[in-house]
Amino acid sequence: MDEASAPLNTCRVLTKNLVINRLHIFLNGIAILSVFYYRATTFFQTEFTPLLLLLYTFVLIAEIVLTFLWVLHQATRWRPVKRTVYTERLPEEEELPPVDVFVCTADPTKEPPLGVMNTVISALSLDYPPHKLAVYLSDDGGSHVTLHAVREAWSFAGFWVPFCRKYGLKCRCPEAYFSAKETVDDVEFGEFVAEKKIIEKKYCEFREALEKNSVNASASVSRDHSATIEVMRDGNRNSMPILVYVAREKRPTHPHHFKGGALNVLLRVSAVMSNAPYFLVLDCDMYCDDPSSARQAMCFYLDPKLSPQIGWVQFPQKFHNINKHDVYGGSLHHIWREGLGLDGLRGPTIYGCNFYMRREAIYGTQKIQKDIDLNRLRKSFGSSNEFIKSIYRNYEPQLGEDRNPSVVLQKELQLLASCGYDIGTEWGEKASFYVGYRYFTVVEDTITSLELHCSGWISVLIDPARPCFLGASPTNLSDMLVQQTRWSFGLMQIGLSCFSPLVYGPLRMSTLQSMSYAAFILDCLYTLPFYTLGLLSPICLFYNIPLYPKASEPYFIAFAYIFLSSQLKHVQEVISYGDSLTTALYELRVWMMKSGTCYIFGLIDAILDRIGLHEANFTLTNKVVDDEQARRHEMGVYDFQASTWLLTPLCSVYILNLVSIIIGGARICQQHDEFVAQLALSLFGVVVNYHLFEGMVLRKDNGRVPPFASWLAVVISTVFLCFGYLLLF
Numbered sequence: 170m171d172e173a174s175a176p177l178n179t180c181r182v183l184t185k186n187l188v189i190n191r192l193h194i195f196l197n198g199i200a201i202l203s204v205f206y207y208r209a210t211t212f213f214q215t216e217f218t219p220l221l222l223l224l225y226t227f228v229l230i231a232e233i234v235l236t237f238l239w240v241l242h243q244a245t246r247w248r249p250v251k252r253t254v255y256t257e258r259l260p261e262e263e264e265l266p267p268v269d270v271f272v273c274t275a276d277p278t279k280e281p282p283l284g285v286m287n288t289v290i291s292a293l294s295l296d297y298p299p300h301k302l303a304v305y306l307s308d309d310g311g312s313h314v315t316l317h318a319v320r321e322a323w324s325f326a327g328f329w330v331p332f333c334r335k336y337g338l339k340c341r342c343p344e345a346y347f348s349a350k351e352t353v354d355d356v357e358f359g360e361f362v363a364e365k366k367i368i369e370k371k372y373c374e375f376r377e378a379l380e381k382n383s384v385n386a387s388a389s390v391s392r393d394h395s396a397t398i399e400v401m402r403d404g405n406r407n408s409m410p411i412l413v414y415v416a417r418e419k420r421p422t423h424p425h426h427f428k429g430g431a432l433n434v435l436l437r438v439s440a441v442m443s444n445a446p447y448f449l450v451l452d453c454d455m456y457c458d459d460p461s462s463a464r465q466a467m468c469f470y471l472d473p474k475l476s477p478q479i480g481w482v483q484f485p486q487k488f489h490n491i492n493k494h495d496v497y498g499g500s501l502h503h504i505w506r507e508g509l510g511l512d513g514l515r516g517p518t519i520y521g522c523n524f525y526m527r528r529e530a531i532y533g534t535q536k537i538q539k540d541i542d543l544n545r546l547r548k549s550f551g552s553s554n555e556f557i558k559s560i561y562r563n564y565e566p567q568l569g570e571d572r573n574p575s576v577v578l579q580k581e582l583q584l585l586a587s588c589g590y591d592i593g594t595e596w597g598e599k600a601s602f603y604v605g606y607r608y609f610t611v612v613e614d615t616i617t618s619l620e621l622h623c624s625g626w627i628s629v630l631i632d633p634a635r636p637c638f639l640g641a642s643p644t645n646l647s648d649m650l651v652q653q654t655r656w657s658f659g660l661m662q663i664g665l666s667c668f669s670p671l672v673y674g675p676l677r678m679s680t681l682q683s684m685s686y687a688a689f690i691l692d693c694l695y696t697l698p699f700y701t702l703g704l705l706s707p708i709c710l711f712y713n714i715p716l717y718p719k720a721s722e723p724y725f726i727a728f729a730y731i732f733l734s735s736q737l738k739h740v741q742e743v744i745s746y747g748d749s750l751t752t753a754l755y756e757l758r759v760w761m762m763k764s765g766t767c768y769i770f771g772l773i774d775a776i777l778d779r780i781g782l783h784e785a786n787f788t789l790t791n792k793v794v795d796d797e798q799a800r801r802h803e804m805g806v807y808d809f810q811a812s813t814w815l816l817t818p819l820c821s822v823y824i825l826n827l828v829s830i831i832i833g834g835a836r837i838c839q840q841h842d843e844f845v846a847q848l849a850l851s852l853f854g855v856v857v858n859y860h861l862f863e864g865m866v867l868r869k870d871n872g873r874v875p876p877f878a879s880w881l882a883v884v885i886s887t888v889f890l891c892f893g894y895l896l897l898f
């Protein structure tokens with residue numbers, strides 16, 4: 170094939186996985202059907218008391234929910250694919266389209282400026298023509314500490330960016346580069362070594378300047394301030410991309426819509442400055458680890474066949490602080506594995522950051538007729554004529570060579586970043602067509618991608634061997650649970666609304682795509698079977714009530730098959746993604762811990778939110794590293810210093826199962842083989858969650874389960890057992 174016609178990207182169906190997946194769906198499906206046949210035929214058979222009937226109804230409901238979720242998840246296994254790009258086949262630099270980069274930060278105490286600036290600097294150093302690149306930092310804290318840090322970062326970048334370009338460095342995040350344990354240089358010769366030393370010294374000075382300036386950072390955060398927009402101008406501008414600091418106006422009386430609101434302001438502000446047709450979104454703790462990501466994305470956007478349909482090109486979130494233990498499942502590999510399946514349908518959802526999006530898609534302008542009148546456009550996009558003009562301006566930058574916004578432009582920028590600009594417009598709201606990030610939930614990413622997929626856009630996932638972006642994942646249980654509870658709440662807000670994918674999706678996207686969205690959004694429902702089976706099964710074992718067929722009955726095989734094949738399937742998926750057997754175990758633990766805490770709290774909050782009794786909140790994920798916690802994380806030891814209300818439910822279920830095993834074990838010895846399944850279930854839970862036992866009983870360090878939580882759990886499980894006695898006898 171000659172150069173010109175060689176494709177920029179290819180897509181390969183993962184045939185082996187596809188065959189295994191479909192075979193599993195078929196066999197497991199049969200086993201599930203036979204289980205329901207068994208339930209249907211035995212449900213009214215014996216002379217149950219009303220109470221027993223109720224008990225069996227609960228178990229049946231749990232099994233129905235499990236089956237429902239299992240079926241939904243199979244959509245993500247239907248057609249896994251993997252994409253490859255060929256950046257060397259891209260056209261000349263002059264033909265590459267401009268790209269804007271959006272970085273969001275909110276609070277310099279929880280998100281230390283050094284980390285945020287490293288992200289900004291890594292974005293400035295992307296391997297892309299500098300005059301086609303503009304980086305915008307949104308500071309939701311409106312903090313002078315952050316503004317000062319950006320100015321410092323700009324001066325340091327003036328040395329760093331040319332240095333990276335000159336020597337073609339791969340790692341362009343200065344902190345990662347200078348703290349790397351092994352040398353990561355591709356070049357090692359005299360001139361380079363000398364220059365590197367100079368830059369390293371400058372980096373140390375930069376770091377010290379930030380540290381000095383960060384004292385009292387918390388006092389600098391404000392929720393009541395006017396907009397500040399500053400374009401960095403001094404220094405050697407020609408070889409540098411544009412860097413803009415944006416703190417939108419915030420007033421206590423106006424809703425600010427969290428990250429979605431911040432991104433919409435960046436969209437508007439950038440539109441009247443650089444107005445690139447594509448933009449990359451980064452979280453403040455997610456730096457560029459491979460400078461070629463923009464070029465990789467262009468392998469799709471410059472592919473004439475695919476490009477017109479693509480709304481965004483998604484890279485997975487990878488993390489630099491994950492070790493081989495990954496006890497909190499921070500790598501999120503289960504999400505990226507399912508991503509391969511979504512990519513084979515019509516594309517992955519937006520995963521918060523690390524995606525290159527088409528401006529036209531997020532504006533919804535594909536639905537606007539050419540002759541639409543100005544008033545209609547102002548109703549959608551707000552009152553700024555400059556902004557409306559930018560939609561039709563064919564992406565010409567408005568910022569002059571000197572990077573000094575004119576007085577007129579400055580006024581316009583103030584308007585676009587004002588807190589009242591959105592009000593009465595279609596920004597973020599459900600309307601005839603959507604504009605910008607949707608405000609409806611704290612997981613702005615999922616709802617926005619659902620809407621975009623429903624309006625016909627497709628997306629692609631690219632997961633190259635060297636991760637393009639690296640972030641920090643929570644390193645203690647508390648942070649992990651807080652983060653996951655926010656996600657669960659946000660997803661369930663969608664699940665309980667008119668956007669629930671099984672209602673909203675089928676007429677707008679394919680059935681499989683609707684199912685895959687539902688699988689992701691309704692994941693919280695796992696909490697129902699978790700608690701039903703986690704509580705009822707041991708209580709019934711304790712009081713001699715069988716819930717499953719005897720081990721000698723044929724239907725026992727169906728139950729056993731479903732259980733074993735699901736576990737084995739999980740192991741197979743983990744291993745085929747390149748992870749180890751222990752990863753499978755840790756993932757299982759994390760899933761159980763989430764089912765017992767985040768999912769139930771997320772679900773309850775979402776129900777309260779639905780009836781107006783709860784106000785949505787975006788609790789930032791903590792990015793400050795505590796040394797002791799970091800050490801435990803490094804060693805793969807759980808840090809249970811989480812709040813009691815998060816831990817107690819989990820520990821109660823654990824203790825209940827532990828007690829029932831002792832009693833049930835004795836019963837099995839007396840030849841009661843109708844309890845084999847219940848015993849196995851409890852035993853499985855207790856063995857998999859051995860870390861809870863350690864945390865409650867064996868450990869004495871600060872990271873153990875707080876004794877108060879353990880004792881409370883003992884009391885609660887005893888109450889449950891007594892309550893069971895009262896009910897059952």
Ligand SMILES: O=c1ccn([C@@H]2O[C@H](COP(=O)(O)OP(=O)(O)O[C@H]3O[C@H](CO)[C@@H](O)[C@H](O)[C@H]3O)[C@@H](O)[C@H]2O)c(=O)[nH]1
Pocket residue numbers: 273274275276280307309426427428431451452453454520521522611612613614652655656659787788789790791
């Ligand atoms: O009012 C806010 C709240 C958050 N952020 C920024 O949003 C980003 C994500 O927040 P973080 O606390 O790191 O939350 P995570 O749970 O780690 O974020 C995940 O979940 C979010 C949705 O809840 C997605 O937007 C993120 O991309 C995804 O990484 C950060 O850069 C924040 O600075 C704002 O700009 N304004």
Ligand SMILES: [Mn+2]
Pocket residue numbers: 452454790
């Ligand atoms: Mn984060």
